[in-house]
Amino acid sequence: MNIEQIVKEIVKEQSMIIGDSLARNRAEASGAVKFRSSRIEDLYVLDGEGTLDKIINSYAQVFGNASIRVCNEVVRKFQVTS
Numbered sequence: 001m002n003i004e005q006i007v008k009e010i011v012k013e014q015s016m017i018i019g020d021s022l023a024r025n026r027a028e029a030s031g032a033v034k035f036r037s038s039r040i041e042d043l044y045v046l047d048g049e050g051t052l053d054k055i056i057n058s059y060a061q062v063f064g065n066a067s068i069r070v071c072n073e074v075v076r077k078f079q080v081t082s
Contacts, residue, residue, distance in 0.1 A: 030058035
């Protein structure tokens, strides 16, 4: 499981709801990621520790439980069953 891949997918899903610019802004506001360009694909994780919590909380601060559900759905997609 690649944390950067999960975060990119979360930002993409959020962008479909709130728009690219706002989705990127909230992701950067979390302090967990930066973007090399205006493209979501150019996201990179600053520090893996607590990244998902930081991203989810950043969206939740503005958009509440609906944004948490979107994030949780993305994380579930990446879970590996043994």
